[in-house]
Amino acid sequence: MLNEVLFYILSALILVSALVLISARRPIDAALSFIVTLVSIAALFALQGSSFLFATQIIIYAGAILALILFIIMFLNIQDKNLPDEPHKKRDITFSTLAVLPFTVVLISLINKSPLVDQALPYDLFGGIKDIGSVIFNDYLLVFELISILLLVSLIGAVSLAKEDKDVK
Amino acid sequence: MFGLPAIIIILAVPVFTALFILLLGTTKYYSKKIGYRLTVITLLILVYLLSADLSTAHSTLLFKELFNEMLIYDTYSTLFILLFILGTFLSLSIGKSYIYKSDIFTPESFSLILFSLFGMILLAMTNELLSAFIALEIASLSVYVLVGIHHHSLRASEAFFKYLLLGSFAGSFYLLGLMLIYAQVGSTHFNQIAMFMYTHPISEIYLIVAGGLLLMITIMFKIAAMPFGAWVLDVYEGASLPITAFMAGTFKIAIFAIALRLFIGIFAQIKDFYDPLIVASAILTLVSGSLLAMVQTNIKRMLAASSIVHSGYLLIGLSSIGEIGTYATQSILFYLIAYFISATGALGILAYISNGVEKEISYDSLKGLGRQHPFLSAALTVFMLSLAGFPSTIGFLGKFYIFTSAIEAGYTLLALLGILAAFVSIYYYFKVISMLYFYEAEGEKVVYGEAYSFLFIMLSSVAVLWGGIGTGLVSFMPGANAITDITHLVIESLYIFSN
Amino acid sequence: MDHINTAHPYFGVFVLFVLTFGAFFMTTVIARLASRALAAKDTEKIKLSVYECGPEVTKQPNRISPQFYLFALLFLLFDVEIVFMFPWAVDFKLLGWFGFVEMLTFILLLAIGFIYAWKKGALEWHNIK
Numbered sequence: 001m002l003n004e005v006l007f008y009i010l011s012a013l014i015l016v017s018a019l020v021l022i023s024a025r026r027p028i029d030a031a032l033s034f035i036v037t038l039v040s041i042a043a044l045f046a047l048q049g050s051s052f053l054f055a056t057q058i059i060i061y062a063g064a065i066l067a068l069i070l071f072i073i074m075f076l077n078i079q080d081k082n083l084p085d086e087p088h089k090k091r092d093i094t095f096s097t098l099a100v101l102p103f104t105v106v107l108i109s110l111i112n113k114s115p116l117v118d119q120a121l122p123y124d125l126f127g128g129i130k131d132i133g134s135v136i137f138n139d140y141l142l143v144f145e146l147i148s149i150l151l152l153v154s155l156i157g158a159v160s161l162a163k164e165d166k167d168v169k
Numbered sequence: 170m171f172g173l174p175a176i177i178i179i180l181a182v183p184v185f186t187a188l189f190i191l192l193l194g195t196t197k198y199y200s201k202k203i204g205y206r207l208t209v210i211t212l213l214i215l216v217y218l219l220s221a222d223l224s225t226a227h228s229t230l231l232f233k234e235l236f237n238e239m240l241i242y243d244t245y246s247t248l249f250i251l252l253f254i255l256g257t258f259l260s261l262s263i264g265k266s267y268i269y270k271s272d273i274f275t276p277e278s279f280s281l282i283l284f285s286l287f288g289m290i291l292l293a294m295t296n297e298l299l300s301a302f303i304a305l306e307i308a309s310l311s312v313y314v315l316v317g318i319h320h321h322s323l324r325a326s327e328a329f330f331k332y333l334l335l336g337s338f339a340g341s342f343y344l345l346g347l348m349l350i351y352a353q354v355g356s357t358h359f360n361q362i363a364m365f366m367y368t369h370p371i372s373e374i375y376l377i378v379a380g381g382l383l384l385m386i387t388i389m390f391k392i393a394a395m396p397f398g399a400w401v402l403d404v405y406e407g408a409s410l411p412i413t414a415f416m417a418g419t420f421k422i423a424i425f426a427i428a429l430r431l432f433i434g435i436f437a438q439i440k441d442f443y444d445p446l447i448v449a450s451a452i453l454t455l456v457s458g459s460l461l462a463m464v465q466t467n468i469k470r471m472l473a474a475s476s477i478v479h480s481g482y483l484l485i486g487l488s489s490i491g492e493i494g495t496y497a498t499q500s501i502l503f504y505l506i507a508y509f510i511s512a513t514g515a516l517g518i519l520a521y522i523s524n525g526v527e528k529e530i531s532y533d534s535l536k537g538l539g540r541q542h543p544f545l546s547a548a549l550t551v552f553m554l555s556l557a558g559f560p561s562t563i564g565f566l567g568k569f570y571i572f573t574s575a576i577e578a579g580y581t582l583l584a585l586l587g588i589l590a591a592f593v594s595i596y597y598y599f600k601v602i603s604m605l606y607f608y609e610a611e612g613e614k615v616v617y618g619e620a621y622s623f624l625f626i627m628l629s630s631v632a633v634l635w636g637g638i639g640t641g642l643v644s645f646m647p648g649a650n651a652i653t654d655i656t657h658l659v660i661e662s663l664y665i666f667s668n
Numbered sequence: 669m670d671h672i673n674t675a676h677p678y679f680g681v682f683v684l685f686v687l688t689f690g691a692f693f694m695t696t697v698i699a700r701l702a703s704r705a706l707a708a709k710d711t712e713k714i715k716l717s718v719y720e721c722g723p724e725v726t727k728q729p730n731r732i733s734p735q736f737y738l739f740a741l742l743f744l745l746f747d748v749e750i751v752f753m754f755p756w757a758v759d760f761k762l763l764g765w766f767g768f769v770e771m772l773t774f775i776l777l778l779a780i781g782f783i784y785a786w787k788k789g790a791l792e793w794h795n796i797k
Binding site for chain 3: 006010013032036039040043046052054055056059060063064065067068071072074075129130132133134136137138141144145147148149151152154155156158159160162
């Protein structure tokens with residue numbers, strides 16, 4: 001009972017904060033409500049007992065990525081007058097939601113029909129940090145090593161594109 | 170040279186050279202000459218190691234235990250890897266004069282080109298969805314940075330941001346689709362997904378169909394098929410010319426490497442769901458690409474728009490892949506080879522002409538080039554004829570095979586639309602040729618140095634002509650037949666049960 | 669919702685975390701709304717302007733350096749690297765030397781990136797070559 005209540009509270013929190021994220025006028029409001037979305041999603045992972053995903057979500061998304069976004073917002077120092085005029089924002093959001101809706105409905109009904117719905121994921125079988133480790137380092141070894149190259153490439157990109165900074169005071 | 174050591178070298182050498190150039194670039198011992206030569210020598214070594222493997226149909230799983238059957242090395246991947254290496258080599262060689270004269274080619278550029286090549290090599294070998302995604306991202310991320318590395322130019326920065334944001338957004342669809350397929354099958358390996366679909370009734374694989382649809386959105390974005398292809402014009406225009414040649418000629422066929430394997434490997438059974446979508450996308454791509462190409466005044470933008478049209482022809486080929494035979498697959502492979510060499514050559518010549526300065530090359534600036542530089546103009550004419558699909562060039566045979574395979578598969582109207590688009594394309598390609606020969610020169614004759622670049626322009630234009638010659642014309646040196654034989658071996662290798 | 673697990677050892681911690689976070693966020697929102705509702709609405713121009721004893725007020729230059737952005741990006745990249753180390757450390761005994769070599773390769777590649785960033789001066793303040 002408690003679980004279901006928690007689940008619905010979290011889902012409502014995710015939906016509301018995501019809606020604020022796309023409809024907020026100021027970027028800083030959007031970023032702050034994005035934190036709520038990410039933490040609530042982390043909470044959903046934790047409700048399922050996926051402790052590793054929970055930790056990753058907090059460390060990477062709520063920690064590093066949000067810090068990055070906030071730095072960018074502070075760096076750009078956007079004034080209210082610089083914000084774009086979006087007179088049709090509500091209409092646009094409504095229509096684009098309606099456009100994606102059919103696909104979402106089909107997807108949800110497909111997932112509901114699939115055998116996965118009945119499969120429970122008890123935390124002692126999967127989702128724990130130990131199981132994920134054995135999957136990453138045995139089955140997906142190649143992907144794991146490739147990720148380091150992907151990170152390296154993005155590092156090169158970040159450093160070489162930031163070079164222009166020497167011209168800026 | 171077939172054997173495990175060679176393959177390890179093929180995987181390891183690009184990464185090691187890239188790292189070496191990267192670190193060397195931070196020391197005082199680095200000069201552009203060293204970086205360029207190291208890159209080119211690496212590519213030549215790879216070509217030497219690989220080329221022998223094209224003569225047989227073979228298929229092996231690389232490090233079966235260690236990599237969990239994720240990498241497969243067959244004639245299919247050999248052909249594609251060779252194309253990537255040759256494409257990179259040609260873009261760099263023809264663009265040599267540009268690279269040396271322009272100041273935007275830093276050590277990072279060379280190592281990113283090699284990292285991108287590494288990602289593409291993996292993309293051709295991968296047999297599994299997750300590693301395919303990471304390989305695709307390695308290749309694309311390097312290309313994003315290569316587009317934006319010219320960061321004093323506003324246009325390049327704009328192109329970089331557009332490409333990065335839209336590309337990452339499109340990549341997220343891939344992950345969602347991957348998740349759906351994994352949720353249903355419990356595996357990301359191609360053969361296990363195919364096995365799952367064989368053993369289960371159609372009602373249980375709808376999630377795979379939905380997931381595959383999302384994978385296709387990403388692929389269509391990357392090949393610039395039309396509902397998702399509007400980024401091409403700005404991105405190709407913003408990138409510097411050798412990089413544009415690299416993107417248009419090499420990176421595009423890398424996406425087809427994974428798309429074809431997906432279509433033949435997994436989606437063969439559920440292709441009926443996708444066919445209407447591919448056909449619709451092909452029609453849209455052909456029509457809008459042709460319209461866009463007609464109105465451009467800048468030749469670089471025109472070539473970018475026409476590359477959309479070429480994606481349209483390839484989509485016709487994809488839609489006609491069927492159970493009947495392997496003819497459509499063969500025609501796609503042939504077309505990819507034809508397109509790769511013609512596009513790299515055409516954009517390479519633009520890089521050669523622009524002489525290291527990033528400027529708009531309009532139609533007018535080519536006026537009278539035919540008198541001043543007869544050989545260069547002849548080569549440009551050959552590339553344009555091949556892109557337009559004129560008989561006796563390799564591009565003609567590519568289009569011919571694509572259209573006949575479409576008619577064979579029952580898409581006669583689609584083939585007719587393709588032929589119509591080819592006729593329209595004559596308009597904008599021949600406009601370039603008419604500028605070369607039918608107008609007086611306006612400026613002084615400019616001397617383009619660098620015999621090395623010129624040599625490779627000539628070699629690729631000869632290859633374009635040679636590839637268009639079949640046994641019907643010259644019986645002793647049939648270029649087209651050699652390519653057809655190779656594509657035949659490639660397809661044979663896909664059906665070898667490897668262990 | 670059968671698979672939600674209240675018996676997880678960290679469950680209490682996590683509930684506390686989420687509730688604290690929600691409470692914090694709600695407090696800030698309520699405080700903002702309340703102060704907006706209670707504040708006197710005096711929009712005279714001279715009252716809204718910044719007071720700086722005497723001289724004309726000029727717009728302050730942007731004090732946040734773009735360097736922060738690069739640091740945050742580098743932090744993010746190495747953060748992702750560290751995330752992979754948690755499962756590795758937990759499974760260390762199980763994986764043995766094989767896992768050690770795997771992780772060594774992973775770290776080595778990123779260490780090269782680190783050396784590159786260092787040599788480029790990306791880690792110093794305002795000194796990118």
